[in-house]
Amino acid sequence: MSPKVISRLALGAYLLIFFGYLLGPLVVMSLTAFNSSGFPSVSPWACFTFEWFDVLFKDQRILNGIKNSIIIGIGTVIVSIAIGLSAALVLTQVWPKLRTTYYTIIIAPILIPGVVLGISTIVFWDRVSRLLGPSTDALFHNGIFLTILGQSTFIASYAMLIFVARLARFDPGLTEAALDLGATHTQAFRKILLPFMRPAIASAAVLAFLASFENYNTTTFTFGNYPTLTIELAQKVRYGINPSISSLAFIIVVLTVFGALAFEAYRRNTGNKERAKEGKAAPKSGGILPGFLRGNPAAVVLVLLCFTVITAVGTAQSYSPEQCKMDVRAAKQLEIDLRIEALEEKRRLRELGKTHEGPDIFGTPEVESEDKAPSSSGAFGDVFKDLEQGD
Amino acid sequence: MGAGVTVNLENVWIKFGDFVAVREANVNIKGGDFFSFLGPSGCGKTTILRAVSGFLDPSEGRVLIGGKDMAGIGPNKRPTALIFQNLALFPLMKIWENITFSMEVAGASAGDRRKRADELLDMIALSGQGDKFPSELSGGQKQRVAIARALCAEPDVLLLDEPLSALDLKLRQHMRTELREIQQRVGISFIYITHDQGEALTMSDSVAVMRAGIIDQIAGGHEIYDHPATPFVASFVGENNVFRGKLQSVNGNEAVIRTNRSGDLLAQITPTAVGKMKAGDDAMMFVRPEALALGEASPDSKTTISANVLNEEFEGNSYSVFLEGDGGKQIKMSLPNLGQDRESSKGSSLALHYDASTAVVMPAGELASE
Ligand SMILES: Nc1ncnc2c1ncn2[C@@H]1O[C@H](COP(=O)(O)OP(=O)(O)OP(=O)(O)O)[C@@H](O)[C@H]1O
Ligand SMILES: [Mg+2]
Numbered sequence: 001m002s003p004k005v006i007s008r009l010a011l012g013a014y015l016l017i018f019f020g021y022l023l024g025p026l027v028v029m030s031l032t033a034f035n036s037s038g039f040p041s042v043s044p045w046a047c048f049t050f051e052w053f054d055v056l057f058k059d060q061r062i063l064n065g066i067k068n069s070i071i072i073g074i075g076t077v078i079v080s081i082a083i084g085l086s087a088a089l090v091l092t093q094v095w096p097k098l099r100t101t102y103y104t105i106i107i108a109p110i111l112i113p114g115v116v117l118g119i120s121t122i123v124f125w126d127r128v129s130r131l132l133g134p135s136t137d138a139l140f141h142n143g144i145f146l147t148i149l150g151q152s153t154f155i156a157s158y159a160m161l162i163f164v165a166r167l168a169r170f171d172p173g174l175t176e177a178a179l180d181l182g183a184t185h186t187q188a189f190r191k192i193l194l195p196f197m198r199p200a201i202a203s204a205a206v207l208a209f210l211a212s213f214e215n216y217n218t219t220t221f222t223f224g225n226y227p228t229l230t231i232e233l234a235q236k237v238r239y240g241i242n243p244s245i246s247s248l249a250f251i252i253v254v255l256t257v258f259g260a261l262a263f264e265a266y267r268r269n270t271g272n273k274e275r276a277k278e279g280k281a282a283p284k285s286g287g288i289l290p291g292f293l294r295g296n297p298a299a300v301v302l303v304l305l306c307f308t309v310i311t312a313v314g315t316a317q318s319y320s321p322e323q324c325k326m327d328v329r330a331a332k333q334l335e336i337d338l339r340i341e342a343l344e345e346k347r348r349l350r351e352l353g354k355t356h357e358g359p360d361i362f363g364t365p366e367v368e369s370e371d372k373a374p375s376s377s378g379a380f381g382d383v384f385k386d387l388e389q390g391d
Numbered sequence: 392m393g394a395g396v397t398v399n400l401e402n403v404w405i406k407f408g409d410f411v412a413v414r415e416a417n418v419n420i421k422g423g424d425f426f427s428f429l430g431p432s433g434c435g436k437t438t439i440l441r442a443v444s445g446f447l448d449p450s451e452g453r454v455l456i457g458g459k460d461m462a463g464i465g466p467n468k469r470p471t472a473l474i475f476q477n478l479a480l481f482p483l484m485k486i487w488e489n490i491t492f493s494m495e496v497a498g499a500s501a502g503d504r505r506k507r508a509d510e511l512l513d514m515i516a517l518s519g520q521g522d523k524f525p526s527e528l529s530g531g532q533k534q535r536v537a538i539a540r541a542l543c544a545e546p547d548v549l550l551l552d553e554p555l556s557a558l559d560l561k562l563r564q565h566m567r568t569e570l571r572e573i574q575q576r577v578g579i580s581f582i583y584i585t586h587d588q589g590e591a592l593t594m595s596d597s598v599a600v601m602r603a604g605i606i607d608q609i610a611g612g613h614e615i616y617d618h619p620a621t622p623f624v625a626s627f628v629g630e631n632n633v634f635r636g637k638l639q640s641v642n643g644n645e646a647v648i649r650t651n652r653s654g655d656l657l658a659q660i661t662p663t664a665v666g667k668m669k670a671g672d673d674a675m676m677f678v679r680p681e682a683l684a685l686g687e688a689s690p691d692s693k694t695t696i697s698a699n700v701l702n703e704e705f706e707g708n709s710y711s712v713f714l715e716g717d718g719g720k721q722i723k724m725s726l727p728n729l730g731q732d733r734e735s736s737k738g739s740s741l742a743l744h745y746d747a748s749t750a751v752v753m754p755a756g757e758l759a760s761e
Contacts, residue, residue, distance in 0.1 A: 191492075
């Protein structure tokens, strides 16, 4: 083997391990969502089932948590984008001289632990509410209000970083050109700067929503009567979890893949169109494919994924693992029976030995230990584990 | 289109902190004129234009457009339209939307805008390209779109900030004629900025030559070329041979300058310095390469220069001959290429003759750096 081949193999192995490490937990977790076993597990595999999705969609607390998370996520997106955009504008356009000072102040919330932000949010708004009198109590102690503001303190900073990066590429001459052509400052902002910022606003919105959705540290202090999904999940873990959480994770993974593919497909599609405009032929991958799929593997995968999801949901309606479950239950019963039989057999043997050999008391422990060894690690050993887990 | 409107700068100073970018500018531009500011990079041309279009206020002095003081009037309220040095087309708008942006912000309907855009696209010979984006056009086409966009705003004064600098030579020459045609058609005042003297001379009715914030001369192209007011203008506009010395004698509008190497030389005093120069003053004399001709050596003549040939370059329609001049400076002369084989005169000494009316003398001063 030449060194080249070896290094290539090593690289391949490294990539395998790397991606295994990265994606392995997600894959395992997704699989547990389809195992009928009552605890999230892959082995032993009991039955393929969709029941945990049912359980998930019937769990009022999870559903309520999702609802709260979405409301708070949307609120956080709006507040963070507004604050982040204005901060970025001030930073780049209004006070370019105070830039570094201002930058440090704005960026600080990212460096401060979320726990501190959470505590300071409730303390601060509690003070404000006392200052303004009891009529404002309902608002300033409202979980949704506090959580949105608490999360926005640092998510707005992330949004601002995205905006500053985009603004750095903005040509202020364009605003001047608009003014020169008679636009008011508002018109110049709306018609020139805002359209330019649109892609950055879109990515900041996605980022802000995700950051809000997955936030725990800050939210745990501010949620009040409106627990978010992360709060609900954390509370659930205390009482023991079941695979419906895996099914939730699976749905989120699928949605993420979906979103990523859709974005990629869109990007490729526009890219291909531009290339076509420039007179270069769009790459042809399949003659039978409709135009928007051509030269766009992401779109192809996206369409396939849609089919898969639709079929899966379709079969889930009719598919019933009852038979399999019964089989598993029967198999378990059988194993238990066998186990009991074996124990009884042993006892009988022992009694027999006692009566037959009488005074030979040293022989019995040996027989017992020989008998026990296979039962703990052999074919029957797992039955007990399963039984424990099944409860 | 708005009729030609006058633009006046009255004693305008523009300062950035302690730095003076424009010093005491007094400019009167007639309505319908094609007026150019010519000067090297960083001399304050863009700064003047920004003061006219309203992006910055003069530190001192007044800007008047159509006789009206523009102080406190923002760029969106002035009857000017600026074509930016980098064009500043809106990249996310189609060409027709770019062109009619001024109508859009004024509230015109899409139908009207489309119609006007088509007219203007016809005018700039880009019919049918209105639905493209700026990134899909060539440099010259973008140029024309920028002009159409500015004209669509129906300004009284069109300001152009080196709009041709990004183009290659051929296209630049083509656009020069086109710009001049457009200006004559619409009949509004053009204020044009360039550091290319050829551009300024071919297109303008009047040229202001600037040096480091100071306007040295305002005059027509011929006047600037033939009678430069300062050594800077003489050396910046076109090619010129400089001879330094002290004035020997002054006689009306003629003077004799005593040079180190070339002896006494006769020249006309530039009109702005007539009556202000006397014998003994430090002076500079300028003769253009094309005003020099081969002549007879005669030590007494005050219009003959003898010098050794250092080098010779063939330039197609002419030869450039470089001779040893004063203080390390070379004297350049150009000889027409008349077709016959010329013998190289390299190494020999030549006598150069000029007509006294083609040489100008003026008080010594700063030269344009090469
Ligand atoms: N906003 C500003 N702050 C400080 N100095 C400035 C500013 N704008 C321009 N200057 C200075 O003023 C001088 C003139 O600048 P200006 O842009 O008018 O030059 P210009 O003649 O247009 O040059 P070019 O041909 O390179 O475009 C330059 O030295 C420049 O550094
Ligand atoms: Mg400039």
